Amino acid sequence: MILMNDFRAEPTELIQQEIAAVEKVIKSGWYILGNQVKTFESAWASRCQVKYAVGVGNGMDAIEIGLRALNIGSGDEVITTSMTAFATVLAIIRAGATPVLADINPATALLDPLSAERCFSSHTRAVLLVHLYGQVRKMDTWITLCNNAGIHLLEDCAQSHLASWKDKIAGSFGAWGAYSFYPTKNLGTVGDGGAIITNLAEIANRAKILRNYGQSQRYHHSELGLNSRLDEMHAAILATRISWSDLFTARRKEIAKSYFDGIKNPLIHLLAEPIDNGNHVYHLFVILCKERDRLSNYLKEHGVDNLVHYPIPVHHQPPCRNIRRDTKGLAIAESHAVRCLSIPCHPQMSDKDVCKVIEVINEFK
């Protein structure tokens, strides 16, 4: 089976570097909030071309902490997409704020600015963009829209590590960007991890307090925070993996290019290709098919694993059915959910694997 991810096929050299990193942490005798976290935070900040990165427990907490650091909470609305990981919306709710859901563009599955505008109210405090599947597109539209409305532009970058638009890295366009280092993400660890990146010192400082029980100095709790710390072991592993990320991203992009060149089947549509100034990092390669479930089973029978991101839009999840949304409805998110299919696109795939995926897809009738 050609898998969606294959960590066991990673280069031996990388695995050895990770084991050495873990050994160093164990032998150091210091496991939470130490030098490894500091080193990783400054490496990740510099890689993202921002001033600060703050390591946290996971991507969902990164969003919650980011919102709380801006004092966005009870009575405040945050506009986001219904076609995202549930964590995006759950984080808004956990921060005490109210999510409002807008529709997507059918060619990219990214938030549609016109739909987002229809969701504005006097309570709107922010737009939380999700750079879904690894794509960052036309950020000027969002910067203008948020500036004109006097609200924050926020970025969920859990799928867009080192993606960029006009050479600016995902997460650096607005007040902050939230990253996840869940194993399958483009930069991932062997467990949970996350980070907030920002150019604003107040947000970085507030995030450091919030991740550690709201503790401003030892045993002094200035507010009610969380326990959400990136630990030393994951920080050490992530620091090791940063140096592999350009190579891995380049491979993902190469595979995507082969798919664009090779997939030719009238039953299957591809999402839009990246725009000239946009660096799409292909966390996922998503295809569209009216008979998605039949295609999914067919691919599995022919040795090609696949997944759906996402089969149920957030507004159809039971706890979220009453969330306010675009008055015109979320029809595009709904139709995307029944058609989208993610096919293998990970750095350890061989050229032979890529050819096989293309061949099997092209033979689907």
Ligand SMILES: *Cc1c(COP(=O)(O)O)cnc(C)c1O
């Ligand atoms: C993975 C993901 C998250 C959540 O990250 P965790 O580290 O699993 O909490 C949030 N948003 C998006 C778009 C994701 O893909």
